[in-house]
Amino acid sequence: MTGKTAPPAKKPAPAVAKKKAVPPPKEETTPKEEAAPKEEAAPAPATEEPPAPEHPLEQPPVPRDESAPIPKEAGAEETPMPAEGSPAPPAEPPAPAPEPKVEKPKEEPPSCPLSLAVEEVSENSFTLTWKAPEQMGRAGLDGYVVEICKDGSSDWKAVNQEPFLSTRYTIPNLSSGDKIHVRVMAVSASGASVPATLEQPVLIREILQLPKIRMPRHLRETYIRRVGDAVNIMIPFQGKPQPEVTWTKGGQPLDTNRINIRNTARDTIFYIRQAQRGDSGKYELTVHINGAEDKATLDIQVVEPPGPPQNLKLVDVWGFNVALEWTPPADNGNSDIKGYRVQKSDKKSGKWFTVLERCTRTSCTISDLIIGNTYSFRVFSENICGLSDSAAVASGVACIEKTKTTYQPEKIPQRDMMEPPKFTQPLTDRATTRGYSTHLFCSVRGFPQPKIIWLKNQMEIREDPKYIALIDQGVCSLEIRKPGPFDGGVYTCKAVNPLGEASVDCRLDVKGEI
Numbered sequence: 001m002t003g004k005t006a007p008p009a010k011k012p013a014p015a016v017a018k019k020k021a022v023p024p025p026k027e028e029t030t031p032k033e034e035a036a037p038k039e040e041a042a043p044a045p046a047t048e049e050p051p052a053p054e055h056p057l058e059q060p061p062v063p064r065d066e067s068a069p070i071p072k073e074a075g076a077e078e079t080p081m082p083a084e085g086s087p088a089p090p091a092e093p094p095a096p097a098p099e100p101k102v103e104k105p106k107e108e109p110p111s112c113p114l115s116l117a118v119e120e121v122s123e124n125s126f127t128l129t130w131k132a133p134e135q136m137g138r139a140g141l142d143g144y145v146v147e148i149c150k151d152g153s154s155d156w157k158a159v160n161q162e163p164f165l166s167t168r169y170t171i172p173n174l175s176s177g178d179k180i181h182v183r184v185m186a187v188s189a190s191g192a193s194v195p196a197t198l199e200q201p202v203l204i205r206e207i208l209q210l211p212k213i214r215m216p217r218h219l220r221e222t223y224i225r226r227v228g229d230a231v232n233i234m235i236p237f238q239g240k241p242q243p244e245v246t247w248t249k250g251g252q253p254l255d256t257n258r259i260n261i262r263n264t265a266r267d268t269i270f271y272i273r274q275a276q277r278g279d280s281g282k283y284e285l286t287v288h289i290n291g292a293e294d295k296a297t298l299d300i301q302v303v304e305p306p307g308p309p310q311n312l313k314l315v316d317v318w319g320f321n322v323a324l325e326w327t328p329p330a331d332n333g334n335s336d337i338k339g340y341r342v343q344k345s346d347k348k349s350g351k352w353f354t355v356l357e358r359c360t361r362t363s364c365t366i367s368d369l370i371i372g373n374t375y376s377f378r379v380f381s382e383n384i385c386g387l388s389d390s391a392a393v394a395s396g397v398a399c400i401e402k403t404k405t406t407y408q409p410e411k412i413p414q415r416d417m418m419e420p421p422k423f424t425q426p427l428t429d430r431a432t433t434r435g436y437s438t439h440l441f442c443s444v445r446g447f448p449q450p451k452i453i454w455l456k457n458q459m460e461i462r463e464d465p466k467y468i469a470l471i472d473q474g475v476c477s478l479e480i481r482k483p484g485p486f487d488g489g490v491y492t493c494k495a496v497n498p499l500g501e502a503s504v505d506c507r508l509d510v511k512g513e514i
Contacts, residue, residue: 118291427506
């Protein structure tokens with residue numbers, strides 16, 4: 001190994017004499033090869049680090065000596081590479097390290113702010129309000145930027161130096177009488193959104209009273225009129241100076257040949273001489289002063305009676321019953337069908353009688369028809385205007401024929417009603433005052449009706465005018481007339497019939513006069 005490395009070490013020697021810059025790289029290569037067998041690697045890195053960068057940096061402008069590495073390549077290919085580009089050895093290890101950077105997809109900026117409007121205007125400022133955009137972006141929202149531009153100019157200027165997060169902003173220091181265009185942009189780390197712009201410029205002048213529509217209560221719901229009726233509506237509003245009034249339908253101006261609009265300083269009148277179904281819809285009323293405005297919606301529904309039901313047919317006839325079916329009318333009169341009215345007519349009288357009103361289904365069953373009669377049926381449809389002008393008549397008739405029936409009385413099993421006496425309400429102890437009549441009550445049941453016997457202190461009370469015993473619907477009563485001290489004691493009511501007997505007791509106390 002040492003014999004083979006010696007010859008290349010001698011060849012660079014003359015090169016050192018000719019050029020001082022060449023030997024340092026050869027000394028760097030030889031210790032690299034001998035580093036494995038020999039332990040003298042400590043001086044080798046010392047020669048590699050300081051001389052390698054210093055010599056090439058001290059002699060960069062030596063282009064004419066480029067011929068020197070050519071003969072060196074014949075002897076050894078490794079020596080010329082570090083000689084020509086001495087900065088190359090430190091650059092070679094990082095060359096494979098850097099990897100191509102993958103470009104991240106650009107994040108989308110936030111969407112446009114919503115509902116930009118003027119809240120207040122004064123003689124030298126105005127206030128804007130808006131709503132946050134629907135999409136904020138991944139980076140989140142940094143804030144908003146408000147820009148203004150005078151009418152007739154295209155020079156937009158930002159009025160806030162840094163983005164802010166509030167959705168309300170007042171632009172001060174404006175000149176009275178100027179017309180200002182305004183736009184608001186949402187800003188994030190990924191960029192700015194499409195600006196939200198007011199359609200009309202804002203006139204800088206003091207508004208004494210903001211526009212406000214006073215919609216009557218009955219017009220806040222759907223306003224319903226019949227075909228041919230006149231529509232005459234007055235809607236008041238407020239605002240100073242006098243606001244401008246605009247009526248539209250579906251975003252389009254109104255047809256002045258059918259609809260007349262008259263505006264005053266305090267109200268607007270909407271008039272149609274003869275309403276038609278085509279006049280139905282939602283009308284938008286806008287009252288605005290410069291950039292401030294107020295809106296209201298008037299919903300008008302012009303209706304008429306519906307058409308008759310369709311495909312009325314007699315489905316079935318059985319016994320005293322008839323089943324009918326039909327389908328809804330082709331024209332509902334521009335209103336929901338509330339129900340159907342079903343009528344019948346018998347052949348003998350020829351008169352129509354209503355059997356069902358406001359039937360909400362498209363089928364029904366008519367009962368309680370008379371045997372031997374022949375019936376016809378018709379159905380009206382009904383909406384908010386009333387019944388249809390004509391009815392759908394069933395093509396067939398229903399004949400209620402007599403049927404032979406045999407009455408078979410229901411066999412009811414006889415029940416044994418015999419029952420021994422039983423008191424359902426017992427006697428209760430009582431206290432009475434001497435000389436004041438009192439009553440004792442109880443109730444008993446049994447079949448056959450039991451005989452009632454009253455006893456006092458186990459002695460039967462017989463025909464004694466002082467006691468009156470009664471029984472009514474099983475309620476037994478004993479009246480003791482003007483009791484004395486000797487009338488107190490235990491009273492017993494005994495009920496007896498052939499099946500048994502029962503009894504109840506109570507105590508009566510007679511107190512002296514107070």
